Amino acid sequence: MSAADDRRFMAAALAIGRQGLGRTSPNPSVGAVVVAPGTDGPVIVGLARTADGGRPHAEPIALDAAGARAAGATMYVTLEPCSHHGKTPPCADAAIRAGIRRAVVAIEDPNPLVAGVGVARLLEAGIEVDVGLGAAEARRDLAGHISRMTRGRPHMCLKLAVSADGAIGRRGEGQIAISGPASRARAHLLRAECDAIAVGVGTILADDPALTCRLPGMTACSPLRVVFDSAARTPPTARLFADIATVPVLVVVGEGADSARTAALAAAGADILVVPRDGAHVDLSAALVALAQRGITRVLVEGGAGLADAMVAADLIDEVQWIDAPTRIGPGGTLPIAGRGLAALAERFEIIQVETIGDDRWTHLWRRECSQAS
Ligand SMILES: NC(=O)c1ccc[n+]([C@@H]2O[C@H](COP(=O)([O-])OP(=O)(O)OC[C@H]3O[C@@H](n4cnc5c(N)ncnc54)[C@H](OP(=O)(O)O)[C@@H]3O)[C@@H](O)[C@H]2O)c1
Structure with missing residues (x-):
């Protein structure tokens, strides 16, 4: 040979x-x-x-x-x-x-x-x-397996679609299409390649997303949907619950979350994970350890700004898929990474690939210590 x-x-x-x-x-x-x-x-x-x-x-x-x-x-x-x-x-x-x-x-x-x-x-x-x-x-x-074995938490990939004026949405306006159809198809494929998709409760309240993989023939590849929701504010009527029989939902609540609201979410079919708080919000590190203990190896964090900022600040993101789209949001947009954009990640992450998909530019970054280890 x-x-x-x-x-x-x-x-x-x-x-x-x-x-x-x-x-x-x-x-x-x-x-x-x-x-x-x-x-x-x-x-x-x-x-x-x-x-x-x-x-x-x-x-x-x-x-x-x-x-x-x-x-x-x-x-x-x-x-x-x-x-x-x-x-x-x-x-x-x-x-x-x-x-x-x-x-x-x-x-x-x-x-x-x-x-x-x-x-x-x-x-x-x-x-x-x-x-x-x-x-x-x-x-x-195999980053998911390596992370779970060596750090006791899943590999975390953050995906954000960012407008030409640096925003990922606008509060109070619901879901705004930022990236194009080819990017959205690729994003659905990324969902299928993970064990879980995570969002903050702000995205549920603003966008009411389904968070499933809707590529033809691949709906069965939809992973677990995880909502970081310290006070159990997710409405039991959220779109997430429409297909809960086939695609599970896990709501991560903080200790002391309102028991009636938590019970209503459980009654809607959600699995509830109670974790300690770190200040006002759920302790992200503790939540990730609990996810790994449930066998989750790879998580796609799909925003919004609050959860993305908190994950980056806590140094819990290993990989980033940053989608720059030509769309403009205009004044009042929600700015991720405290408004500092992709440049804010340059110190800790290295760009491993830049691709054009439709009218969008995808920048794929890996945390330096992970990519050097490879
Ligand atoms: N373009 C994109 O890629 C994209 C993707 C998703 C969303 N979006 C947009 O993002 C906007 C929503 O952003 P957002 O910031 O309101 O929502 P978010 O990041 O989805 O949710 C924020 C909430 O997460 C909860 N949370 C739980 N644990 C936390 C922690 N440890 N640290 C910080 N927060 C924690 C907090 O509420 P509790 O304290 O009550 O838990 C916080 O208010 C919408 O405009 C939406 O359209 C854009």
């Missing part, structure tokens, strides 16, 4: 792994590709990602698909195969049993139950192991 072969098969493993983002929590969406010698060069004989819901893991599915051709094959996998007996048998053992000759692993698993033991198990069985190919991409794709 040449270095170029290694790169393209790891790229295939990363691509298939990415397809499960938002579908596999609490487990990471791992990609695995099994490659055997063919008459015209190496061929993929098994390819899989972690199944919806987190199991089975990618490796046993790919190895099963390969069948007898796994013997002597190379397995490319975006995360170290697990070594512990969880709800499924260890993937390292499945690879050994299948008789693979070599494993190419993008990153070690930060899960303390694995953390190098999976690789050690393969090596002990005489399998050649290379770690590190595709590590930068794998760290981004």
Whole structure:
């Protein structure tokens, strides 16, 4: 297998792994590709990602698909195969049993139950192991799992659509279309790739959004909707509750929130999470720890200004999707990040991509320590 072969098969493993983002929590969406010698060069004989819901893991599915051709094959996998007996048998053992000759692993698993033991198990069985190919991409794709394992909170991505005059809306005016239709479709895809979408109660009161993924054929990919609502002000008649039977809602309230209002939200079908307060509002760090404990690995924060400002000020944002649109809001607009705009993020975040989508410019930023770690 040449270095170029290694790169393209790891790229295939990363691509298939990415397809499960938002579908596999609490487990990471791992990609695995099994490659055997063919008459015209190496061929993929098994390819899989972690199944919806987190199991089975990618490796046993790919190895099963390969069948007898796994013997002597190379397995490319975006995360170290697990070594512990969880709800499924260890993937390292499945690879050994299948008789693979070599494993190419993008990153070690930060899960303390694995953390190098999976690789050690393969090596002990005489399998050649290379770690590190595709590590930068794998760290981004698996950022939710890494964050949950190493920091006990989900990976947090802030998305904001900002007008040409720096606003994300205007109080009292309800939902204003700032970005164009192509951007809105992309934003719905981002929703599907997360385990939860979060907004502040101000957005519920102002916009009454549904916060579902409404791309054709993808409505079932709508993640949990989370409202940060210290005093349980979310109306039980909010649009969020229209499809609560299929897309759950979690309202994060502060200790001491009005019990009648909280009960009304629970009666409307919401799950209620009570967390301590930090001053007037719910303690965001405590709320994120509680979300991680519920298996949430990736959260898309969709505003509004109050929640975005608080998350940035508390240094809880790891990734930003900043959409600059040509629309003008005019006087009285709501200005995010205390009115300082994208430039305010330059110190802590690095721009990794700028794209034009329709008439809008998407700037994708990662927190420096996360992107350097990759
Ligand atoms: N263009 C976009 O991308 C976009 C996206 C979403 C919204 N918007 C716009 O944003 C505007 C709404 O902004 P907003 O600031 O009123 O709403 P918001 O950020 O959605 O909600 C603010 C509320 O969040 C609650 N909250 C809970 N925990 C908090 C904490 N730890 N720190 C701070 N706040 C916390 C606070 O109320 P409690 O203390 O009662 O909890 C606060 O009043 C609307 O005009 C909407 O259209 C634009």
